[in-house]
Every structure is written in C-alpha cells, then in structure tokens.
Amino acid sequence: QKEVEQNSGPLSVPEGAIASLNCTYSDRGSQSFFWYRQYSGKSPELIMFIYSNGDKEDGRFTAQLNKASQYVSLLIRDSQPSDSATYLCAVRLGARQLTFGSGTQLTVLP
C-alpha cells in the first residue's frame, strides 16, 4: 500500500465550479498535511497546510482533514483556467520528511 494515495485523474471541471481533490494516507501517526500546486515543467508551490481536524480556508481554497478516516482533501471554489495544474498531497510524520502522493492533474475548462 502506498503511503500517500491520490486519484491520478485527470480531473476536469468547468470554469466557476468547485474542484475536489482527495488524498488518503496510511500512517495514523501522520501529523501535518500539505497541498502543493505544480504547473507543467515547474517546481511545486505550497498552497496550504493543515494539522488539525476540520476545515482550513484561504481565499478560494479549503483544506479538509479527517484523521480518523486518514483523509485530507482540497476544495477549489470558483475554479479558473489558471488553476489547471497537478496538485500534490504531502504528509509529514513527526520529524520525518515529507512523503508525496503521485499527484492529481486538474483541468479547468473555460
């Protein structure tokens, strides 16, 4: 079982819709969770991180964490074509380094 799993997609949503990206992790001791956005040929950029159960909102982005279900998600409201990218979920267990999922490719259709 992979430590961090994401649906590879591709996921397509129309402009203005809500995009929902999901991630599950295997280690119950995982403590902090990160979403990175990566445009084609570019390096990942941090969107949000979350470490407490519940929701965390930042502009059009909401991260949701459910530690009991070992599940973290990213919602993008009012999706724009500029949101088209690969979204990487990453998990940290204590002082250990980030473990990444393989990413979900999102396309927002104009």
Next chain:
Amino acid sequence: DGGITQSPKYLFRKEGQNVTLSCEQNLNHDAMYWYRQDPGQGLRLIYYSQIVNDFQKGDIAEGYSVSREKKESFPLTVTSAQKNPTAFYLCASRGLHALEAFFGQGTRLTVV
C-alpha cells in the same frame, strides 16, 4: 530577494560522468532536501540535511552524494553509479520550527 536558487536549469550528462547540481538558499533555513521527480510521478526523497555537516539518506540515495559544508548550500552529485539519472531534480528548504517546505525552480537532468 529571499529564496532558493538551483542551477543549472538544464543539464546534460554523458554516460559514466559525474555531475553536480547546485542548491543555494538565503532564507536562513536549517533543513534542506533533495527530491527526484519522474514524469507523471510524485517526488521521492534522495537526501536531506537538518544541520551543517550532517545529512541522511532518503528513500532513493543510491548513486547520489551530497555535502553540507555551509548552511546556505546543499549540492547534489549524481554519480556514474546512478543508472537512470534522467529526471527533474528539486531542492527544498524549511525553517527549524516551520511546518512547510519551499522549493527551488528545479534542474532537469538528461543523459545523452
């Protein structure tokens, strides 16, 4: 400007050659990391360092070497022992008490 600088952006290596990828940061971050990304895949950890003159192997360290002689610098050498080095290499850093890590712009290495 504060940030993480990787160079070169593109690098070509001949079979049997060692090459060194540069990573410099002026963020005063203690921890630095090297990741490898293959097409359509996530990032895999090669090496990391949390303090000067100390570093640890990640998940795929074979065929790679690093040094951490200065806090600002964490170069990665891809040796001839790395049989499939063509990939996108990413350097990242993190502050001592921070949760999040930030990435440089990456080096794309191709074997010719």
